[in-house]
Amino acid sequence: MNRFDDTGKLVLRLTVGLLMLMHGLHKLADGIARISAMVQANGWPSWIAYGVYVGEIIAPVLIIVGLLTRVSAVIVVLNMVIAVYLAHSHQLFLLTKHGGWMLELQGFYLFSALAIALLGAGRFSIGGAQGRMN
Numbered sequence: 001m002n003r004f005d006d007t008g009k010l011v012l013r014l015t016v017g018l019l020m021l022m023h024g025l026h027k028l029a030d031g032i033a034r035i036s037a038m039v040q041a042n043g044w045p046s047w048i049a050y051g052v053y054v055g056e057i058i059a060p061v062l063i064i065v066g067l068l069t070r071v072s073a074v075i076v077v078l079n080m081v082i083a084v085y086l087a088h089s090h091q092l093f094l095l096t097k098h099g100g101w102m103l104e105l106q107g108f109y110l111f112s113a114l115a116i117a118l119l120g121a122g123r124f125s126i127g128g129a130q131g132r133m134n
Contacts, residue, residue, distance in 0.1 A: 009122030017064035024056030055079025066125020
């Protein structure tokens with residue numbers, strides 16, 4: 001194991017956690033009416049829209065501090081899968097006018113959270129490197 005592995009895990013956790021948290025705080029301030037409408041348009045119960053607060057506020061905070069990190073990262077992955085399905089599925093195979101993938105941001109969150117779920121939090125975390133779900 002490289003002596004910088006835990007530092008790399010910390011940088012990854014802070015990056016994903018802080019950036020995802022900004023999305024959640026925006027929804028906390030502006031509400032989730034738009035998300036609720038998308039959920040209902042797909043035939044799902046409206047209460048599912050409140051899961052965005054779990055996936056974009058609670059889970060990112062837990063990732064940042066390194067507590068229940070793997071579980072929280074899986075929650076972010078699921079949050080992103082649902083977001084892509086509800087709001088971005090029509091963009092899945094599209095490119096921007098600059099040649100980038102239309103879903104770069106969503107892909108970043110999804111696959112970075114998956115990396116955190118696989119790697120764990122590392123020793124610079126509240127749960128510690130040996131924590132069962134860390």
